[in-house]
Amino acid sequence: MGGKIRVGLVGCGHIAERHLAAYAGLPYAEVAAACDPVPGRARELLDRYGFAEAKSYSGFEEMFAAQTFDAVSVCVHNALHAPASIAALENGACVLLEKPFASSVADAVEIMRAEKRTGKFVSVGFQQRYSGSMKQVKEICQSGRLGKIYYIQTGGGRRRGLPTSEGFVKKECAGSGALGDIGCYSLDTVLDALGYPRPTTVTGYTSDFFGKKKEYEFSSAFNVEDFAAAFIRLETGCVIDFRIAWAMHPDTSGDTLIYGTEGALRIPSTECWNSGAERDMTLYSDVDGSMTETVVPLAEKVDRDECLARKVEDFARAVRDGGRAPVPTSEALINQVIIDGVLESAKLGREISVEIPEV
Numbered sequence: 001m002g003g004k005i006r007v008g009l010v011g012c013g014h015i016a017e018r019h020l021a022a023y024a025g026l027p028y029a030e031v032a033a034a035c036d037p038v039p040g041r042a043r044e045l046l047d048r049y050g051f052a053e054a055k056s057y058s059g060f061e062e063m064f065a066a067q068t069f070d071a072v073s074v075c076v077h078n079a080l081h082a083p084a085s086i087a088a089l090e091n092g093a094c095v096l097l098e099k100p101f102a103s104s105v106a107d108a109v110e111i112m113r114a115e116k117r118t119g120k121f122v123s124v125g126f127q128q129r130y131s132g133s134m135k136q137v138k139e140i141c142q143s144g145r146l147g148k149i150y151y152i153q154t155g156g157g158r159r160r161g162l163p164t165s166e167g168f169v170k171k172e173c174a175g176s177g178a179l180g181d182i183g184c185y186s187l188d189t190v191l192d193a194l195g196y197p198r199p200t201t202v203t204g205y206t207s208d209f210f211g212k213k214k215e216y217e218f219s220s221a222f223n224v225e226d227f228a229a230a231f232i233r234l235e236t237g238c239v240i241d242f243r244i245a246w247a248m249h250p251d252t253s254g255d256t257l258i259y260g261t262e263g264a265l266r267i268p269s270t271e272c273w274n275s276g277a278e279r280d281m282t283l284y285s286d287v288d289g290s291m292t293e294t295v296v297p298l299a300e301k302v303d304r305d306e307c308l309a310r311k312v313e314d315f316a317r318a319v320r321d322g323g324r325a326p327v328p329t330s331e332a333l334i335n336q337v338i339i340d341g342v343l344e345s346a347k348l349g350r351e352i353s354v355e356i357p358e359v
């Protein structure tokens with residue numbers, strides 16, 4: 001493509017600011033417009049980051065009717081991921097879509113159909129992939145050093161970290177609770193390291209004991225899960241033992257452990273995996289018949305804001321160069337199928353089979 005890419009922003013709340021800050025640092029990107037229904041919010045954000053020439057709108061329909069874009073960041077609550085992304089693709093833009101992929105598998109499939117129709121791509125915003133530690137995890141898993149990987153324990157949790165905004169705790173807006181908000185990151189980390197194998201069955205459990213406590217400001221609106229646990233079987237034979245919490249009594253959900261036939265990896269727990277591990281990993285194996293432990297120092301410490309900036313930059317570069325989606329929807333769909341599967345299994349109280357829909 002060459003030259004500057006014209007960028008649009010859908011939603012000007014919390015995470016949109018990180019997108020705008022990142023675009024502001026890219027000499028080949030020009031933010032041309034932003035929209036948000038809260039009066040003045042889009043204008044204020046654009047002006048703060050030096051995009052005085054950019055137009056502001058109160059909604060994405062109006063914005064896409066008035067202007068065309070090469071790239072659009074979709075930073076609205078999950079139920080709007082599908083309508084906003086589809087409208088952006090039909091406008092002729094590629095999309096950087098905030099995580100989770102969608103509020104349901106059905107919505108995710110609609111987005112992928114629009115990608116096919118328009119020939120544009122959607123990249124899903126799993127910024128933890130840009131952390132040094134997550135790259136190391138993938139490299140170690142894919143090097144074969146662990147042998148055949150057969151068991152993974154992963155997840156995360158905040159001791160107290162219920163959302164401070166209603167859009168995250170109402171099923172109509174979010175689709176799911178802790179699972180979609182933070183569980184999607186830990187699932188993405190291990191699935192990406194394994195090359196995104198397909199799941200075959202899911203056994204899920206969910207609860208809402210903390211979200212429903214009357215001390216919590218949004219307890220009366222709360223109708224999603226604040227905790228989920230699951231046992232996920234993958235087509236490779238590997239199983240994932242998973243848990244995620246917005247709130248819980250223990251201070252940790254435990255480290256991530258990856259067991260292979262030739263070695264294992266322990267990644268110190270992070271609260272919600274939205275960036276990298278902060279402490280060194282340990283690699284376990286046998287050397288000449290002796291059990292050994294090797295500390296794998298973090299290659300590069302990348303904080304969350306820097307991961308977010310790299311995610312935007314990688315996306316913008318792919319748009320400029322006519323490249324591929326850094327985090328393709330074919331992978332994010334598998335993540336979404338697991339999330340929906342955990343919710344469905346929890347509702348039914350039994351293990352279910354899951355399939356990846358054809359698009």
Ligand SMILES: NC(=O)c1ccc[n+]([C@@H]2O[C@H](COP(=O)([O-])OP(=O)(O)OC[C@H]3O[C@@H](n4cnc5c(N)ncnc54)[C@H](O)[C@@H]3O)[C@@H](O)[C@H]2O)c1
Nearest residue numbers: 011012013014015035036037059060075076077078098099
């Ligand atoms: N990657 C990350 O680290 C990260 C962090 C937080 C949130 N997120 C994701 O980003 C998305 C937004 O979360 P947030 O925390 O920024 O929420 P937010 O509530 O701070 O911002 C959402 C914004 O969208 C606006 N909006 C609502 N309807 C709209 C419409 N029709 N057109 C345009 N704008 C509209 C709202 O007014 C609000 O300003 C969610 O999907 C969330 O999961 C990602």
